[in-house]
Amino acid sequence: MTLLRKLKNLKLNYTLLLRFFVIFVSLWLLAPAFPECNAQAVDFSYDENPDFSTLSYPEWQDSVIHVIGDHNYAPYEFLNEKGEPDGFTVAIIKAVAKVMKLNIQIELIPWGEVRTSVDQGTFDVVSGMYQTQQRDAIADFSIPHFISSYSFFVRKGTKIKNNEDFQDKVVLVQEGDLGHDYMIERYPETRLITFTDFGDLFLALSEGIGDCSFHSRLQGLRFLSSNEVSNVEDVGKAAIQQKYCMAVAEGNTQLLAILNEGLSIIKTNGTYDRIYQEWFGIYENTPFSWRRVMMLTMWIVVPLVLLGLIFFYWSWSLKKQVRKSTADLQEELKRSQTFQHELEVSQSKLENQNIQLQQHNARIASMNDELKAAKLKAEKNDNLKTAFLANMSHEIRTPMNSIIGFCELLEIEAQEPNVQKYTGIISNSAQRLMRLLDDIIDISKIESGVIGFSFSQMMVKNILIELYEHYKVETDNKGIDFVRQAEDVCEDFLLTTDPSRLMQVLNNLLSNAIKHTDSGTIIMGCSKQPDHLKFWVTDTGRGIPKEDLPHVFDRFYQAGNHHAGGTGLGLAIARSIVEYFGGKIGVESRENKGSTFWFTHPLSLQAGKLHG
Known part of the structure; x- marks a missing residue:
């Protein structure tokens, strides 16, 4: 029955194809006889x-x-x-x-x-x-x-x-x-x-x-x-x-x-x-043209000849197509039987796989429950850590401020040089502990995504001058030339930023440069680009080994001289602040030649996501 049906469809397809061709040829033959219609149909x-x-x-x-x-x-x-x-x-x-x-x-x-x-x-x-x-x-x-x-x-x-x-x-x-x-x-x-x-x-x-x-x-x-x-x-x-x-x-x-x-x-x-x-x-x-008559005649005669040849070819090829289609249908029937058998085998395998999938889903559900419990525990621990840091900040800052204050009074009132020296050491150590505490709290806030920013407009010149005057005394004491190098268009720019956070980044870069430079020059500079300001600090200090460069902004990482002091948090905090501003930070250095730390600040501030 399937074979007979396909043979009938094959004959029907040939009949439809022939009718379509006859209609097409008829329209083609009639087209030259009606130039006015052609003119209307022209696109x-x-x-x-x-x-x-x-x-x-x-x-x-x-x-x-x-x-x-x-x-x-x-x-x-x-x-x-x-x-x-x-x-x-x-x-x-x-x-x-x-x-x-x-x-x-x-x-x-x-x-x-x-x-x-x-x-x-x-x-x-x-x-x-x-x-x-x-x-x-x-x-x-x-x-x-x-x-x-x-x-x-x-x-x-x-x-x-x-x-x-x-x-x-x-x-x-x-x-x-x-x-x-x-x-x-x-x-x-x-x-x-x-x-x-x-x-x-x-x-x-x-x-x-x-x-x-x-x-x-x-x-x-x-x-x-x-x-x-x-x-x-x-x-x-x-x-x-x-x-x-x-x-x-x-x-x-x-x-x-x-x-x-x-x-x-x-x-x-x-x-x-x-x-x-x-x-x-x-x-x-x-006008009347014999040439046009000949062309019209050709339009009629040539298609008729072609049509006769097509009829002859069609009648000859139909039998050939029927024989070929019969063989193809028999081959298709054989493939269908093989496919039916393979389908039954695949269905059996699929049932087994469904059982395995259900077991796998049960394991995933159990793992999800464990992950939820772990997440709740982590959030609880994070809240405890935040509360601990807040309490530590309060409990340590209060006595530490007292220590720093009394040390400053002792330095003023003490008459003996040794007492002044010891109180100075105590004061410097206390201030270093305060900075360490600030760094640890900042890192904690960065991890939690709750670090605070306060944006306002400020002249770039004011920031650079304040930093220059603050560090000029320290560089002079070490015998280092300290240079402020900035374009007028940069210094006169009214920048929307968090001044304290921007100065925190520059403070970190400048203090590192002074710490690792024994002699030579430190340059603090700024230039204006089409869409951002670029700040940099260049020194002629010890430089950073090539293998340490990819890690200088990692937390608790200290490149080169590990005896220079510090927590290894300053550059990590600086990177997070710069990225929050929507800028980039980087370093170029050669060992024993010096280093250049730079970062960019967008002209139009769009705060980004903190680096965790």
């Missing part, structure tokens, strides 16, 4: 033409090219109902601009103003202009994009029947148009009435002004078809045929070459033909 869009340009004109591609034309010279160029440039030449210049990647601005104005711009050379491109010997002296013309015929139009019923009957008549022309120039040059005695607007000219002829008009034949035919004018017709043969081109200022050969290349491209890729058919196809009558 006139020309926005997706490929770019075939082979030259590069960056100076023109980066500038706006001003294109001017007549505002009322339909169908070539005119302002449509929306007041936008429209027409055959407008479509042509847009297509050229697209394939050549030009940035154009089209402005349609009265023809008299166009002629003035051409005479004065104050233009880039004229979208459409007839090429004459006189005009060629003041402008350069592209290859023609249209050959226009000029004819005489008269009111129906007049005695003017050919091109010779107008010589003693009154002729209407558009001022500055090719027809105007032609009549002045060839027939200077003829009386002319000029009109700025072509529409006014045609309506004037219809209403009885003048005897005839002389202008583009297509322009006249279009006006007759789109306006309620029925008493005007064209007579005689075309008086002149003239090239209608784009024009550029005299000597602008590069822009002319660009336009010529663009015209050649759109004529090659079919864009020009689509534009032409859109604007002029309905005004042209296709």
